Every structure is written in structure tokens, then in C-alpha cells.
Amino acid sequence: MGADAADGFGFVALEDHPVRLFFIQKGKVKVFVTNDDGKELVVALYGESDFFGYTALLEGTTYKDNAAAMEDAEIAIIPKQDFEELMYTNREIAQKFIKLLAKDVADKELQLLNIAYNSLRKKVADALISLKNKYGAEDENTFTINISRENLAAVAGTATESLIRTLSDFKNEKLIDIRDGSISITDSNKLRRMLN
Secondary structure, eight states, X not given: XXXXXXXXXXXXXXXXXXXXXXXXXXXXXXXXXXXXXXOEEEEEEEOTTOEESHHHHHHTSOOSSEEEESSSOEEEXXXXXXHHHHHHXXXXXXXXXXXXXXXXXXXXXXXXXXXXXXXXXXXXXXXXXXXXXXHSOTTOSSEEEEOOHHHHHHHHTSOXXXXXXXXXXXXXXXXXXXXXXXXXXXXXXXXXXXXX
């Protein structure tokens, strides 16, 4: 299977016809949609050892969203022909991508419910816990991430100004700490309890 390394910040754009599958060797990637006013909503987060771009490949359609690196990233590019050959000849690979598609659907349904019905505090808590679940170690008590406020707001589905006020409240409540632009979750249990 051929794969090339790719570095960069914007590598999947709306309306592009898919000709490759992406595999993250290093870094963090956001997949997002943008409304007519230019506001972003992050619909998926990916990290090391994750594939993305497979939905459009499997559907045979153009990309419906954009992807960009949130930090320096190394991406392996797998040509569409190689991916399709594996899908048709390797049952285990096909089952893996079917499971990934099913998980994507379930995650997006939950995200829509959270955005539609959760309070601002719950949206921000959910975004922080989602980041910890995606990029943190399971046995890690505290979790620190360097993420722009705009990206975090796009994950939470809220305005940047509202997010900043909520982060300040969380810091005062000793749920998080903020240093040099990085956010550290100091009490993930209380944040999780907010989601119930």
C-alpha cells in the first residue's frame, strides 16, 4: 500500500473529490463545517493512529466538511485505489471501517443533542471531557491541552466570548487551570458530573 507523508494545516476542503484516505501518524486534526457567516462547528476530532476521509471515499461523493491540523501533524496518504482494493479483498479491514462509520453516526447524533439542549456550562464541560477522552491517557488524573479558544468554542458549539467566560468560571471553581494558553483539567470527576 502506498502512503506519503504530508504536513500542513488545511488538507481536506469542501467539495474536493476524494482521491485518498488519511492516516494520522502524529498530531491532532479537526474536521469541521462552516456556516454562511464563517462560524465553525467541529464535528470530529482525530489523533495519532486515526483514519479520516473515509466517509466520502465510501460514498463516492465530494467532501461535506473540511479538515485541518490543530498542531504540527504528520499524515500518511493512502491512495483511493489501494483503500478500495483492501476494502474489497480484506474482510477485517471492511469490518473495521463499517464500525468506524457506525461510531461516527452515533457520535454525531449525540453531539447534535448536546448542542441543541445542553446549557452553556454543559457544552463547555462536554467539550473538555471529549478532548480528555480523545487525547489524554486513561490513567491520567490531570490533562493539559494547548488549544485555541476559537477551536475549543467550535468543539463546544458556542461563541468564543461565551466560552471564555465559562472557562473563567471553571477556573474560579478549581475545575481547570489556565497557564500560557494551555488548559489543564484538574477535576474531571466534577466536570463529568455536570453532564448527568
